[in-house]
Amino acid sequence: MNSYDVAVIGSGPGGYVAAIRCAQLGMKTAIIEKYATLGGTCLNVGCIPSKALLDSSHHYEDAVKHFEEHGIEIPGDVKVNLSKMIERKQAVVNQTTGGIDFLMKKNKIDVYHGLGSFKDATHILIKGEKEEEIEAKNTIIATGSKPSNLPFITLDKERIITSTEALKLKEIPKHLIVIGGGVIGLELGQVYGRLGSEVTVVEYMDRIIPTMDGGLSKELNKVFKKAKYNINVSHKVKSVERKGDEVIVKADDKKGNEVEFKGDYCLVSVGRRPYTDGLNAEAAGVKLTDRGQIEVNDHLQTSAKNIYAIGDVVKGAMLAHKAEEEGVFVAETLAGQKPHIDYNLIPGVVYTWPEVASVGKTEEELKDAGVDFKVGQFPMRALGRSRASMDLDGFVKILADKSTDEILGVHMIGARAADMIAEAVVAMEYRASAEDISRMSHAHPTFTEAIKEAALAATEDRALHI
Known part of the structure; x- marks a missing residue:
């Protein structure tokens, strides 16, 4: 059985950065990832691919709407090749995740592919192509998050989709209904809006990007309305039903009147939930909160003193760079340093x-x-x-x-x-x-x-x- 100073479960921005910093500080380090590629949600189906599509769609919109004003004339119609756009996005993802492989080798970090679960506080079972067990003096849980859903919505991942499926559609939606006016919904809504989709946003709160300053919400709302997006705030979705290639969303507006939206795709973007499935945290004495997050103290230490948790799986904003800061914080804490994070x-x-x-x-x-x-x-x-x-x-x-x-x-x-x-x-x-x-x-x-x-x-x- 291989023994380590530190094992990191999860290879997203928090996990892989934590592993690198631990290795830099002289600790024998392992990282465990259940998927075939490293990088977690952010690099595979989140930050990186969505930015690739945002950039590609931005170029297209500029070509259609602004090139002529800049004195650039393109003979014939400008067309979208969606499959090529998705292919480029995937190439960016592959290059980026490949870079993480390089960093693991460079820092002499052992990589295990498989589902990591606790046998006890110092032993981790890894179920992949084969079953392995490793011993770790300390463990950092960095298992991230998954898209949330509303209890009455059945995600078929074909027409009623999450952000993961929205990154690899085979066609441009005629009418994309986005449930949720937060970051992910608005970004992906704009990708397809630029490519020609009619976009309808249905948001429960009284404004889009509701966690940000009200002035920002108001200005972005103005921009979207100018682009002819249909923004519906203070709307409570109560049903989502698919009939063939049509999706019907019913919601109550702020006056309690029922409103119906019909489209060919519905993106459910109502936030993310901490992901601890299969971790067997209780076997290690790690407690979860009633919100499904891993309970940690100010040092990101769990109820098991040799186990820490970072990123989306703990309290705070679900942001890649927040997870990175926490990964470095824990590594330096384990090395006896006194790091600091100002969450504000x-x-x-x-x-x-x-x-x-x-x-x-x-x-x-x-x-x-x-x-x-x-x-x-x-x-x-x-x-x-x-x-x-x-x-x-x-x-x-x-x-x-x-x-x-x-x-x-x-x-x-x-x-x-x-x-x-x-x-x-x-x-x-x-x-x-x-x-x-x-x-x-x-x-x-x-x-x-x-x-x-x-x-x-x-x-x-x-x-x-x-």
């Missing part, structure tokens, strides 16, 4: 176009907490760079403490917001004031000038270009 400074991003990004507190949270704050906001359309690229939608908003000027939250929607949010994270990590950012030189012309202008607006209400 883990950014959230929606990769629609315009992109949406946020870090820190929202206006709603600050109002609920009774914090006295000021707001500085700057529209993207006032930037020379935005006009040059025709990306005029959106804004940057900075929330700062009214008395100290410390930045409490930054919320942005616009081109490249996913990249720009890092500046806000750095500033808040060092507890910068809005004035600090306003006095930094930002290259011209860039989208990031909007951050400086928003900081000026928050500091002395003196943005320069509006």
Whole structure:
């Protein structure tokens, strides 16, 4: 039987990063993955493939709607080759997961393929092509999450689908109904909306992207409505039925009236649930919460002292980069270091176009907490760079403490917001004031000038270009 200092169950961004950091710190490390490829949901059926399709569909939309204005003329009709698009997406996935294989070899991490389950707190059974058992002084559970469903919906994975199936459709839907106006539903809705699908979004809450700042929700809603997406908020879905190639969704609106939507595909995107199936956690003395998450303390330690858990399977935002931070945190804790994570400074991003990004507190949270704050906001359309690229939608908003000027939250929607949010994270990590950012030189012309202008607006209400 092989023995290890650390075994990691799950090879998503949290798991494989944890394994690499453990190996870097001199620990003999193994990683266990039940699927044939490493990388978990994110690399195989999540972040990476969805971004590949978002980019491909964005190119198509530009060719159809914007090339002529740029002086680019294409003879004949621009056509979508969906199978080629899906093929390119898969090539990106294969290259990325292959990179994880390389990193495991480079760091001398033993890889086991099969379902890992606890025999006890220090022994793990691996059921793959053959059954193996390993011993681990410490274990990190990084088994991630799976798409959630509503109890009355039967997912046939043909017409009533999850995000996994939406990444490999054989045809462009005529009418795609998306249940859930969160990140995944809106991103995949936009992929197919760009390719010609009619898109209807049905959201239970009173706005799309309901966990983000209300201003971002309002602006993105405006963008989608301009693109002729049918956005229905405050709608409670009560049935989803398939009849041949048609899917019928019934919901009650906020007045209690029944509304019916008919399409040829229905994407159920109502969040994700922690995945612990087959883990046999109880055999190791690992407790789960009533929400199905693994119970951990502030050190991400489970009720079994030598077992830790990270990522989507524990409390907090289900984000790949949050899982990575936790993976490094646990590895360094095991090495006797004293790492730290500030969960308030883990950014959230929606990769629609315009992109949406946020870090820190929202206006709603600050109002609920009774914090006295000021707001500085700057529209993207006032930037020379935005006009040059025709990306005029959106804004940057900075929330700062009214008395100290410390930045409490930054919320942005616009081109490249996913990249720009890092500046806000750095500033808040060092507890910068809005004035600090306003006095930094930002290259011209860039989208990031909007951050400086928003900081000026928050500091002395003196943005320069509006």
